[in-house]
Amino acid sequence: MNTDKRYNRQIILPEIGTEGQEKLANAKVLVIGAGGLGASILPYLAAAGIGEIGIVDHDVIEISNLHRQVIYKTAAVGKSKAEEAKGMVLELNPEIKVTAFAEKLSAKNAISLFEKYDIIVDATDNISIKYLINDACLVTNKPMVYGSIFRFQGQVSIFNYQNGPTYRCLYPDEKVNALNCEEAGVIGITVGIIGMLQANEVLKMILQIGKVLNGKVLVYNILNNEQQKYDFEKSSEFEISKEDFEKKYNSSENQNAEIKFELIWNEISSDEVLFLDVRNNDESPKISLKNQIQIPLMNLEREIEKLDKNQVIYVFCQSGIRSKIAVELLQRLQFKNVKGIEGGALAMKKLLKDDKIKV
Amino acid sequence: MIEVKYFGAVAEKTKCEFEKLSFSEELSLQKLLQNLEEKYQFESLTFSVAVNQKIVSKASSYTLQTTDVVALLPPFAGG
Numbered sequence: 001m002n003t004d005k006r007y008n009r010q011i012i013l014p015e016i017g018t019e020g021q022e023k024l025a026n027a028k029v030l031v032i033g034a035g036g037l038g039a040s041i042l043p044y045l046a047a048a049g050i051g052e053i054g055i056v057d058h059d060v061i062e063i064s065n066l067h068r069q070v071i072y073k074t075a076a077v078g079k080s081k082a083e084e085a086k087g088m089v090l091e092l093n094p095e096i097k098v099t100a101f102a103e104k105l106s107a108k109n110a111i112s113l114f115e116k117y118d119i120i121v122d123a124t125d126n127i128s129i130k131y132l133i134n135d136a137c138l139v140t141n142k143p144m145v146y147g148s149i150f151r152f153q154g155q156v157s158i159f160n161y162q163n164g165p166t167y168r169c170l171y172p173d174e175k176v177n178a179l180n181c182e183e184a185g186v187i188g189i190t191v192g193i194i195g196m197l198q199a200n201e202v203l204k205m206i207l208q209i210g211k212v213l214n215g216k217v218l219v220y221n222i223l224n225n226e227q228q229k230y231d232f233e234k235s236s237e238f239e240i241s242k243e244d245f246e247k248k249y250n251s252s253e254n255q256n257a258e259i260k261f262e263l264i265w266n267e268i269s270s271d272e273v274l275f276l277d278v279r280n281n282d283e284s285p286k287i288s289l290k291n292q293i294q295i296p297l298m299n300l301e302r303e304i305e306k307l308d309k310n311q312v313i314y315v316f317c318q319s320g321i322r323s324k325i326a327v328e329l330l331q332r333l334q335f336k337n338v339k340g341i342e343g344g345a346l347a348m349k350k351l352l353k354d355d356k357i358k359v
Numbered sequence: 360m361i362e363v364k365y366f367g368a369v370a371e372k373t374k375c376e377f378e379k380l381s382f383s384e385e386l387s388l389q390k391l392l393q394n395l396e397e398k399y400q401f402e403s404l405t406f407s408v409a410v411n412q413k414i415v416s417k418a419s420s421y422t423l424q425t426t427d428v429v430a431l432l433p434p435f436a437g438g
Binding site (some may be wrong): 036037038123124125127148149150151153170171179180193217297298301302350 | 367368371376400402405407409410412413414430432433434435436437438
């Protein structure tokens with residue numbers, strides 16, 4: 001049979017055999033994020049014959065993605081990542097079932113999506129979504145295969161596997177300030193290696209071979225090739241029920257802390273409000289409004305006395321990720337009227353350039 | 360002497376990936392972390408702490424031994 005031929009070189013491994021291949025064919029894996037990690041994970045899962053793969057990503061391909069998201073062609077710039085990734089892996093292996101979800105993962109769709117799959121792979125690029133994935137995995141009782149990178153370093157782990165420790169057991173403090181690839185920089189190889197380690201954990205889990213990173217986080221540094229494993233334990237305080245989940249996310253998602261620049265542009269010279277740029281000094285495009293100050297996110301807590309807790313503050317960064325962290329930080333410090341500007345300086349500059357707004 | 364390893368954004372603050380620190384009196388993990396905080400001003404940076412490859416509570420009163428290796432592990436976000 002063609003199927004046997006296709007997978008022959010892995011079937012002849014004593015650890016896999018036809019029985020193992022059947023396990024792969026019966027497995028359903030959901031990959032969240034079709035960026036750098038996803039581009040590394042997806043082809044390997046598909047080629048190995050994972051029976052059903054789901055791909056969640058609401059983004060479109062940008063030219064600045066291509067150096068690391070190597071499954072996309074230059075001609076696909078502007079197209080949906082989930083759809084393009086689906087097309088690519090089906091060309092690679094038409095014998096599997098692939099579903100593209102070109103939507104943003106949220107508390108509203110996470111549970112119903114996760115219920116359709118056996119293993120959830122976190123290939124996302126921001127921390128708050130990792131907590132959401134973790135919590136939805138706890139509610140649906142699915143294992144989470146975690147990977148993330150910072151510049152030339154990466155981390156891989158497995159959470160909630162056979163009732164094991166979770167993301168919150170490793171990182172209990174949810175109010176985290178960490179840079180993603182757009183902000184910190186990255187080369188394709190780092191996400192490639194970490195993504196492949198994640199794909200490897202998925203296969204091991206399905207085949208029940210080797211030891212998966214349950215209760216261990218692997219930290220990999222590609223500059224010096226050092227890798228270490230750190231053990232962590234389950235803490236019962238981070239259990240989460242379906243009720244807890246709904247309570248937590250319904251309240252936080254309703255708390256709309258983002259605003260479109262169009263809606264506030266008439267306030268750009270008002271003394272009543274303050275625009276807060278949390279980017280570093282050397283970032284462009286430069287935005288200079290009269291009622292604006294700059295405090296890089298890293299310094300925000302230290303320079304907090306520059307801000308008035310009762311003032312209306314609109315926070316922006318480059319694209320809206322750091323501003324979200326800044327808004328959360330300020331809200332935690334009892335600032336009452338803080339909102340982040342959706343799309344950050346890039347969105348603002350576009351409007352300013354379109355000459356809709358005179359500064 | 361104990362060895363302290365730094366990862367990710369923490370290593371960017373410390374400008375080194377590891378260092379050896381000597382101490383004369385008994386030193387608890389909690390006190391070591393306070394000293395490092397004063398030295399490097401980690402502030403809003405979040406990290407977990409491992410002693411000898413095991414994640415432990417940052418508030419631990421554990422008395423450090425000269426052969427211990429401490430690691431500061433921040434969560435990463437990129438993908």
